[in-house]
Amino acid sequence: MSSELVVYIDGQYYPKSQAKISVYDHGFLYGDGVFEGIREYNGVVFKLKEHIDRLYRSAHAIALNMPLTKEEMTKAVVETLQKNKMKDSYIRLVVSRGVGDLGLDPRKCPKPTVIVITDTISIRAGNAKETGITTMFSWVRRNPVDATSHEIKSLNYLNSVLAKIEANAWGVDEALCLESNGCIAEGVGENVFIVKDGELLTPPTSTGALAGITAEVVTQIAAKLHIKLTVTNLTPFMMFTADEAFFTGTAMEMVPIREVNKRQIGTGKPGPVTKKLIAEFQKVIEDPAQGVKV
Ligand code: PMP
Numbered sequence: 579m580s581s582e583l584v585v586y587i588d589g590q591y592y593p594k595s596q597a598k599i600s601v602y603d604h605g606f607l608y609g610d611g612v613f614e615g616i617r618e619y620n621g622v623v624f625k626l627k628e629h630i631d632r633l634y635r636s637a638h639a640i641a642l643n644m645p646l647t648k649e650e651m652t653k654a655v656v657e658t659l660q661k662n663k664m665k666d667s668y669i670r671l672v673v674s675r676g677v678g679d680l681g682l683d684p685r686k687c688p689k690p691t692v693i694v695i696t697d698t699i700s701i702r703a704g705n706a707k708e709t710g711i712t713t714m715f716s717w718v719r720r721n722p723v724d725a726t727s728h729e730i731k732s733l734n735y736l737n738s739v740l741a742k743i744e745a746n747a748w749g750v751d752e753a754l755c756l757e758s759n760g761c762i763a764e765g766v767g768e769n770v771f772i773v774k775d776g777e778l779l780t781p782p783t784s785t786g787a788l789a790g791i792t793a794e795v796v797t798q799i800a801a802k803l804h805i806k807l808t809v810t811n812l813t814p815f816m817m818f819t820a821d822e823a824f825f826t827g828t829a830m831e832m833v834p835i836r837e838v839n840k841r842q843i844g845t846g847k848p849g850p851v852t853k854k855l856i857a858e859f860q861k862v863i864e865d866p867a868q869g870v871k872v
Pocket of ligand 1: 764768787788789791792793828829
């Protein structure tokens with residue numbers, strides 16, 4: 579019996595090696611679609627409802643009519659995990675405009691394509707939480723809110739890919755993206771926070787950053803720990819002179835930033851506020867009440 583993972587495509591399950599979509603799918607041809615990245619921890623899909631809600635908001639923003647109800651979509655995720663007998667996984671939920679003739683008009687696509695991949699992901703070194711990571715401001719500006727804004731979790735990720743290429747080229751772990759007015763928007767697939775004088779600051783989503791579900795969890799943890807959090811524009815100077823800084827995201831979880839464009843952040847080691855938040859974050863992701871049981 580094969581132990582190959584299966585992938586859900588439009589109600590059918592295919593072995594990972596056979597899980598294919600048409601080259602005429604407008605998700606592939608034009609980046610026309612939306613997605614979510616979700617984590618399962620110990621048999622519980624963390625914040626699944628929040629991710630499904632965001633997926634439907636993204637779809638609404640690109641005028642894509644979902645072929646499934648939220649309940650059916652939730653069931654597809656849970657069923658795929660059950661079939662793959664996975665307890666800890668990274669879930670990629672993709673809904674593209676679907677198959678259509680050439681030409682970018684969405685009306686050419688009668689039916690969206692729904693894909694559920696349940697696999698694993700590795701985007702940071704194993705000890706990054708303890709050592710922190712290096713980052714840099716990339717030359718590529720975040721797509722503005724009146725373009726393919728990252729508020730929409732769409733299949734247009736070239737903006738982030740370009741920033742990542744820059745980080746790779748300069749030998750740092752991750753890139754930071756600025757918005758067109760020079761303030762900090764977010765990482766390539768992470769939200770960003772700084773700590774100054776014991777208080778947290780993070781950019782508003784009006785910079786074109788995604789409203790991160792991990793960032794929302796951190797916001798709730800900060801409130802519980804009575805750590806003041808201000809949502810405000812952050813300049814590169816504020817980052818360089820921060821006491822501490824960290825990224826948040828589903829794939830990366832919470833990771834301290836120790837260096838930005840070769841400037842050491844704080845002591846160059848994860849600071850006390852970041853460490854406290856990471857410890858509490860760990861407890862939250864282990865809490866079965868935070869998600870949907872598989
Ligand atoms: N910003 C962008 C552009 C992202 O793709 C992600 C990953 N979904 C995030 C921020 C972090 O959001 P979340 O915590 O919901 O994963």
